[in-house]
Amino acid sequence: MKAFFAALVSAAVTSVTAHYTLPDLILNGAASTDWEYVRQTQNYQDNMPLTDVTSDLIRCYENNTASSTSVATVDAGATVGFKANGDFYHPGYFSAYMSKASPEADSEEAGTSQTWFKIWQDAPTFTAGTNGQPGTLNFALESTDQFTFTIPPSLPSGQYLIRGEQIALHVAKTYGGAQFYLSCAQVNVANGGDGSPEPLVSFPGAYTGYEPGILIDIYDLPSNFTGYVSPGPAVWNQ
Structure with missing residues (x-):
């Protein structure tokens, strides 16, 4: 019996x-503090x-903590990223999105409309x-604990959300099997340019769950498979 419970504890851990x-x-x-x-x-x-x-929840996996979360100042063109626990x-598949924040990055309303654009991906x-x-x-990023990317140099100054995401594909062969690990950082971008990010998407809305990069059996690829197709919009990184 002790061995049985030990096995259960081990499985849970x-x-x-x-x-x-x-x-x-x-x-x-x-890395900042948690x-x-x-x-x-x-x-x-x-x-x-x-x-x-x-x-x-696919937007930022919200826990209603926007107002109690600090806003970091970063320069356009700077390298930033996310570190996992x-x-x-x-x-x-990894990606990073940004959204112009209105009224401010630490408001719950930020990012709730069609304002998101993709700035980086690792497929x-x-x-x-x-x-x-x-x-x-x-x-490439399997068994690491972080990923980094560049804030587009021509991004206009102002407050933004940055959404970091991994779509884990180990059990993605059936609909709803892909696992989304994500969070949103609050930033104020300084020394920006005059770029116009596009295309813009919303969360939810950017994914249907039926994309070939989300609904996929990575361990049994079809004979006519020629390459992974990244889900979501094209990357804007000017």
């Missing part, structure tokens, strides 16, 4: 450690992912099979 949150914004090469500039997400205690792309245990690469063997997908 493994389940939790296999999941993660994104609590830290990376600034000037260093939830300092990142809105605390609803999974801050259990690390569990989202799977419903139609839920309002553990390694990215699952293979997946798995495809290696074709040889001698009749199936091809494979390669995931």
Whole structure:
């Protein structure tokens, strides 16, 4: 009986450690403290992912902490990122979006309309099979605990949300199987330019869940597979 309960505890610990949150914004090469500039997400205690792309939670995994979260000042063209509370245990697709914040980055209303644009992505690469063997997908950021990207240099100054996301694809072969790990940081962009970010999308709305980059069996790719198709809009990084 003791062995049985020990096995249950071990399984529970493994389940939790296999999941993660994104609590830290990376600034000037260093991670902030947990939830300092990142809105605390609803999974801050259990690390569990989202799977419903139609839920309002797909925006920032809100925990109603916008007003109690600080706003970081960053320069257009600066390198920023997100650090997880553990390694990215699952293979997946990574992206970063931004949204002009109205009225301010620390308001619950920010990012609730069609204002989001993608500024970065890291998609798995495809290696074709040889001698009749199936091809494979390669995931560069697997087993790391952070990802970084550049604020577009021509982005106009002002307050924004930055949405960091990993779509884990290890059980994505059925609808609703893909796991979304995400959070939103609050920033004030300084020394910006006169760019016009596009295309703009909303969350929810950017994904249907049926995209080939979301609904995919990464362990049994079809014979005619030629490469991973990134979900969501094209990247704007001028």
